[in-house]
Amino acid sequence: MSAVDLPRPVLRRPQAAVDPRALERDLRDRVDGEVRFDAGSRALYATDASNYRQVPIGVVVPRTVGAAVEAVAVCRKHGAPLLSRGGGTSLAGQCCNTAVVIDWSKYCHRLLSVDGERRLCVVEPGIVLDDLNRRLAGYGLQYGPRPATHPNCTLGGMIGNNSCGATAQAYGKVVDNVRRLEVLTYDGLRMWVGETDPAEAARLAAEPGRTGEIFRGLLALRDRYEHQIRERYPDIPRRVSGYNLDSLLPEHHFDVAGLLVGSESTLVTVLRAELELVPVPAHLSLVMLGFPDIATAADHVPAIVGHDPHVLEGIDHQLVSFEQAEHLNPEALKLLPDGRAFLMVQFAGETVQEAHDRARALVDAVPDATGSVIYDDTDHERQLWRIRESGLGATAHVPHHPDTWEGWEDSAVPPDRVGDYLRGLKELMHRFGYGEPSVYGHFGQGCVHTRIPFDLESAEGVAAMRSFAEHAADLVVAYGGSLSGEHGDGQSRAELLGKMFGPELVEAFGQLKALFDPGDRMNPGKIVAPYRLDQNLRLGAGYDPWRPETAFAYPRDSGRFDQAALRCVGVGKCRSLEGGVMCPSYRATREEKHSTRGRARLLFEMVRNGSPIDRGWRSREVRDALDLCLACKGCKTDCPVNVDMATYKAEFLHHHHAGRPRPRAHYSMGWLPVWAALAGRAPRAANALATLPGLNRVIKFAGGIAAERELPPFAAERFVDWWRRRGPQGEGRRGEVVLWPDTFTDSFHPAIGRAAVEVLEDAGFRVKVPDQAVCCGLTWISTGQLGIARRALARTLDVxxxxLRRGTPVVGLEPSCTAVFRSDAAELWPDDPDVQRLRDQTRTLAELLTERAPDWRPPPVDAAAVVQRHCHQYAIMGFDADRTLLAAAGVEADVLDSGCCGLAGNFGFERGHYQVSQDVAELGLFPALRTADPGTLVLADGFSCRTQIDQAGLGPAPVHLAEVLAAGLRGAEPRAVRPAPPRSSGRAALAGLALAAAALAAHRLRRR
Structure with a gap:
């Protein structure tokens, strides 16, 4: 094929309008999958992790690869643009477009084959990297490139972006680790591509039809532009910008798969991938080297690269200080050596000694480091990696600093020029008035990450952002670098590619695009004929969000709900499938709208003018997305920017139901403290009423309670009634403590309260229990009845x-109620000094004993225990004190890292939530209970966790920490003391009916 046969480059031009209704109808008729053209789904996919926003035409979630092929055919029939999306974490805008979005991640995540001997596997595009590597672990193999988003990024997205990550130091980019791709062109050609020898390339070029046309064009592109490719493509490890035309060169064996890697869904749809695998390193050692500043640290990179490290990363003092300000990774930060900048250098070895010796040799070779330390254990290494992998989130929303944005996020230069490049980049940032943003990244390969405090809400700020990007592009090109070293071009950098490659190669990119996608239907406006970098901004000069009045104060977001809704940066950690707590409903459903990110996106769209979500607090789309939020608060800790979806949900429900009837469950479980207090007057009658045949079903229906659930029986005697009879005892040499009588301990499991009194008195405290009816307001908060919650909390403060003003500690036994005092109350009244005292003086039982009675020794229990942390323990209070106390008592604790129990307060009891509640428990808790050794204790401080375990009938009845310690004091085996399931009788049932009538009358009176 001669040069004149090359197609003319694609030029973005107006396209014929697509009829969305007809398109949706045909997709529903022909595609085996979920077809979504509703406002909520379109809003969900309107943005990625970038500064850009484009509302899609619709979304298709195919169940099979074949269904995706059919979806492309329907789009072709209608001339609809198409965007193939992985995890949606792209930082350059390539995962949002006015197109039909194909989301592979829910269903198409199969590992199709593994060839252990040849170190190959075949996958579908929706498989998550960490999930793939878990499945490969039995072969001793892994996929080498490992981006920081490894818990949630998909292989399809990694292929689209040519991802790298820290391990690219050892294994290279994705383009270096793909053997073959099965691809589909927009016009319907489906084929496997990879390295192609000259004879095979000639044979394919001679074929008639589209296959021959494409291969003839590729050969012509290679021949015409070979000289320019060799001259203008920077010879650096991290050139990700532009198309991989260099993959067509002879030394790369005319690798068409390599050419298509990093093409960001602009050329083809990837259907399957054959990946090259590498052995899992036997042992790793991590060296942390300290330096006086980040540029000096970078100056040492060339010498360190000579030691052949497995990983070589850079971290500056700003990232460390930002994480300190946000209380991120506190234990890991203590492990850093002296210095204001750090290099993380990891070595692999066949033995621990070999890896350690290589690390020691490096330390000896860098005598001018301000500090150094070697870690050979995986626990410390994992902690330190969290510092680095938290970089994007930790630098986005820093207290008392302006928000930062991508825009010059991942430039790359030769590794021996990083120090000088950083000095030039920092000077440029100062010149534009952006201060000193954090810089960190993959220094061993010259890749620098940063987020910059651009003003994206004014015309002047947007213009400055554009000017900065143009100057920064000139700077990186002057150093022989690449605009993108990891995250691709998308819209952030595509307009600047001419500066890096020159006009001829930009023309070649357009010709390649025209060869595969002559109609410009594949992710148009990205890489080729791009939108301007200051176009389609998520904010922009016209951004004027709705700023509603709220019940919560949002002190971290300047008191503004619209700022809170903007907090999510789209990194997608909430879509991880293992570890931590966040996000249980996503793990159970693998549905974007049931992730923390999905809900945050809809809340952002709710407050954004000109959005598909246009009904404010009355939005059904937001309500439906929040319906499966368990309010576990896992995101408050696990999310790198601390999105607090439990609080946002309570706020939304407060306004959504204002002035109109609420769901039935809000009256039954939301008002549980009232009903429990009434039931406490005649618990036998209340239990009989709840178990009366026939009436039980009516009660559940009337209360919006799942039919599958059993109603927990009330205790025969409440804890506060026992306390009034018993009173305080002991000398109290350590002073007085208030033991909080939460509703769940008081009315359902009072034996826990009695056990806590026994333990506290043995430890030398004098126990006090409020002598008036009090409540933390938890159930009203979780159902969004914030006015009542505030009144309940105000009464509690009065009591x-x-x-509080005497400094008396308040001890909480129920984690969810304790979390209200430690978190929610201060969100409602951030400036009230008594609320601050309540927050600061509230302690868990374990915290009080370890902090105020450090010389008290818990009694020996000497048992093994499976421990289910309550989510609020994990997210708000922490569990370190509990670990310490259990270890001191001789309890061999297996603390599950399996997330939420699934019941989560009222969530698992509500009608319509039962199956999701069980699915969440099956992610970790239930399997752990089934496989536990006989005789193992089950420890769960949360009422919800105990109830979920009890009703599943798996293993022994779960016990509270207080019960374990009290049993040790008595020399007895820990066991749960729970209300016995009641046997109904006619007299008790009549009493129960009278009680129900009284409860209804009280409820009506309160509503007035």
Missing amino acids: LRDD
Whole structure:
């Protein structure tokens, strides 16, 4: 094929309008999958992790690869643009477009084959990297490139972006680790591509039809532009910008798969991938080297690269200080050596000694480091990696600093020029008034990450952002670098590619695009004929969000709900499938709208003018997305930017149901403290009423409670009634503590309260229990009845005020109620000094004993235990004190890292939530209970966790920490003391009916 046969480059031009209704109808008729053209779904996919936003035409979630092929055919029939999306974490805008979005991640995540001997596997595009590597672990193999988003990024997205990550130091980019791709062109050609020898390339070029046309064009592109490719493509490890035309060169064996890697869904749809695998390193050692500043640290990179490290990363003092300010990774930060900048250097070895010796040799070779330390254990290494992998989130929303944005996020230069490049980049940032943003990244390969405090809400700020990007592009090109070293071009950098490659190669990119996608239907406006970098901004000069009045104060977001809704940066950690707590409903459904990110996106769209979500607090789309939020608060800790979806949900429900009837469950479980207090007057009658045949079903229906659930029986005697009879005892040499009588301990499991009194008194405390009816307001908060919650909390403050002002600790036994005092109350009243005292003086039982009675020794229990942390323990209070206390008592604790129990307060009891509740428990808790050794204790401080375990009938009845310690004091085996399931009788049932009538009358009176 001669040069004149090359197609003319694609030029973005107006396209014929697509009829979305007809398109949706045909997709539904022909595609085996979920077809979504509703406002909520379109809003969900309107943006990625970038500065850009484009509302899609619709979304298709195919169940099979074949269904995706059919979806492309329907789009072709209608001339609809198409965007193939992985995890949606792209930082350059390539995962949002006015197109039909194909989301592979829910269903198409199969590992199709593994060839252990040849170190190959075949996968579908929706498989998550960490999930793939878990499945490969039995072969001793892994996929080498490992981006920081490895818990949630998909292989399809990695292929689209040519991802790298820290391990690219050892294994290279994705383009270096793909053997073959099965691809589909927009016009319907489906084929496997990979390295192609000259004879095979000639044979394919001679074929008639589209296959021959494409291969003839590729050969012509290679021949015409070979000289320019060799001259203008920077010879650096991290050139990700532009198309991989260099893959067509003879030394790369005319690798068409390599050419298509990194093409960002602009050329083809990837259907399957054959990946090259590498052995899992036997042992790793991590060296942390300290330096006086980040540029000096970078100056040492060339010498360190000579030691052949497995990984070589850079971290500056700003990232460390930002994480300190946000209380991120506190234990890991203590492991850093002296210095204001750090290099993380990891070595692999066949033995621990070999890896350690290589690390020691490096330390000896860098005598001018301000500090150094070697870690050979995986626990410390994992902690330190969290510092680095938290970089994007930790630098986005820093207290008392302006928000930062991508825009010059991942430039790359030769590794021996990083120090000088950083000095030039920092000077440029100062010149534009952006201060000193954090810089960190993959220094061993010259890739620098940063987020910059661009003003994206004014015309002047946007213009400055554009000017900065143009100057920064000139700077990186002057150093022989690449605009993108990891995250691709998308819209952030595509307009600047001419600066890096020159006009001839930009023309070649257009010709390649025209060869595969002559109609410009594949992700148009990205890489080739791109939108301007200051176009389609998520904010922009016209951004004027709705700023509603709220019940919560949002002190971390300047008191503004619209700022809170903007907090999510789209990194997608909430879509991880293992570890931590976030996000249980996503793990159970693998559905974007049931992730923390999905809900945050809809809330952002709710407050954004000109959005598909246009009904404010009355939005059904937001309500439906929040319906499966378990309010576990896992995101408050696990999310790198601390999105607090439980609080946002409570706020939304408060307004959504204002002035109109609420769901039935809000009256039954939301008002549980009232019903429990009434039931406490005649618990036998209340239990009989709840178990009366026939009436039980009516009660559940009337209360919006799942039919599959059993109603927990009330205790025969409440804890507060026992306390009134018993009173305080002991000398209290350590002073007085207030033991909080939460509704769940008081009315359902009072034996826990009695056990706590026994333990506290043995430890030398004098126990006090409020002598008035009090409540933290938890159930009203979780159902969004915030006015009542505030009144309940105000009454509690009145009762506790004197104790709080004396500095008396308040001990919480139920984690969810304790979390209200430690978190929610201060969100409602951030400036009230008594609320601050309540927050600061509230302690868990374990915290109080370890902090205020450090010389008290818990009694020996000497048992093994499976421990289910309550989500609020994990997210708000922490569990370190519990670990310490259990270890001191001789309890061999297996603390599950399996997330939420699934019941989560009222969530698992509500009608319509039962199956999701069980699915969440099956992700970790239930399997752990089934496989536990006989005789193992089950420890769960949360009422919800205990109830979920009890009703599943798996293993022994779960016990609270207080019960374990109290049993040790008595020399007895820990066991749960729970209300016995009641046997109904006619007299008790009549009493129960009278009680129900009284409860209804009280409820009506309160509503008035």
